[in-house]
Amino acid sequence: MPATPAAADTTETTETAAGAAPAGGPAVPAVPADPAVPVFSVRGLWKVFGPGADKIPGSAHANLSARELRERTGCTAAVRDVSFDVHRGEVFVVMGLSGSGKSTLVRCLTRLIEPTGGTLTMDGEDVLAMDRAHLRDLRRHRASMVFQHFGLLPHRTVLDNIAYGLEIQGVGRAERRARAAAMVEKVGLTGMEHRRPGQLSGGQQQRVGLARALAVDPEVLLFDEPFSALDPLIRRDMQEEVIRLHREEGRTMVFITHDLNEALRLGDRIALMRDGRIVQLGTPEEIVSSPADDYVRDFVRDVPREQVVTVRNAMRSAEDGEGRSGETVAPDTTVAEAVGTVARSGAPVRVMEDGRCLGVVDAGCLLAAIAGEKAVAAR
Known part of the structure; x- marks a missing residue:
């Protein structure tokens, strides 16, 4: 050969x-x-x-x-x-x-x-x-x-x-x-x-x-x-x-x-x-x-966290009917992808999986995730 x-x-x-x-x-x-x-x-x-x-x-x-x-x-x-x-x-x-x-x-x-x-x-x-x-x-x-x-x-x-x-x-x-x-x-x-x-x-x-x-x-x-x-x-x-x-x-x-x-x-x-x-x-x-x-x-110090962390780890518990209506995202959506949805909505966005609301994300959740702060556990 x-x-x-x-x-x-x-x-x-x-x-x-x-x-x-x-x-x-x-x-x-x-x-x-x-x-x-x-x-x-x-x-x-x-x-x-x-x-x-x-x-x-x-x-x-x-x-x-x-x-x-x-x-x-x-x-x-x-x-x-x-x-x-x-x-x-x-x-x-x-x-x-x-x-x-x-x-x-x-x-x-x-x-x-x-x-x-x-x-x-x-x-x-x-x-x-x-x-x-x-x-x-x-x-x-x-x-x-x-x-x-x-x-x-x-x-x-x-x-x-x-x-x-x-x-x-x-x-x-x-x-x-x-x-x-x-x-x-x-x-x-x-x-x-x-x-x-x-x-x-x-x-x-x-x-x-x-x-x-x-x-x-x-x-x-x-x-x-x-x-x-x-x-x-x-x-x-x-x-x-x-x-x-x-x-x-x-x-x-x-x-x-x-x-x-x-x-x-x-x-x-x-x-x-x-x-x-x-x-x-x-x-x-x-x-x-x-x-x-x-x-x-x-x-991983210089990795843009928003491009890797998902809303599953950024969401908080839904409160006062937040889980019943409004915009939705899948749990594997990255924080970077969710920013636009949250900005358009002007309200907490539901994280949905198999028809069930796992929690919600809002601007505060996304900023906390980018900063590396611990997410609040969803109910």
Whole structure:
């Protein structure tokens, strides 16, 4: 296979981003999806690099700081005792600064990097116990990765780059090109099918990478800081593309980023990492409203609260008939979205769910929420 432009990602691109692996071994059918079973379930996961790495989890060295661990053992713990579930249909964001362990973690999910300890299941199936055939099937059919470096084949057209994973799967030429053409339209590249990567902008190349991952129709999409190298406006466009695709398809996504605004915008839940550990896991609103420690508090200090906090956490109890008539908003409406409704109404606005009034919001409630004051509990 010709080398890709991003040599460091060559193995990852052929195995995961393209949804394929080198030929050999029988295909293993995917486990049927059970809505009650997490797509990924991770418990006590470790990844340690260095001599005697497998002896670190559970040892007296496990709780040493990164510096002390290196000095005493020569090892680096990139992922430390991490546990979480990824639920079907959610966008699960892992965020943290450089060196926090987030990219190592996402690569452990498909064993592009072998975990040192812990348990890892996909759809209830033990990923750590999978043989090469099962792993190949997982990477071909069940999980596709979109990398920061696009890893496109420079001599192939957009259409053939998108179809590459299907070609490795053995899909016939006519079918794979038809499926690739559908992906071209889905990611907004119509009219560019016959261009080569060198004729595309960075954002367009990333769309090709996204289309290539989608073409194999994976159960879950894994994004490893895919938009980090893009200009701000193009990055925002690609975020909108991910939001649109998730809204249309409801596909499970695991998204790695170092950008808090990106995490808040895309994530249903966010795992914030520091030094290989998850320091807080929750919804964007939970992380902004109730930081777990000073590190998280400093992280979210400059976040516009009105764009994240919802009226469910800003409302007060309805009094003197306020809950019987007037304007309404849904409980997941953000404070920023509710400002216009409250301003137009000139009166408290009801927060309604399933025909029931949960409480009301007025200008005072919204200002208190923006200031970070505790909401008055609704009756």
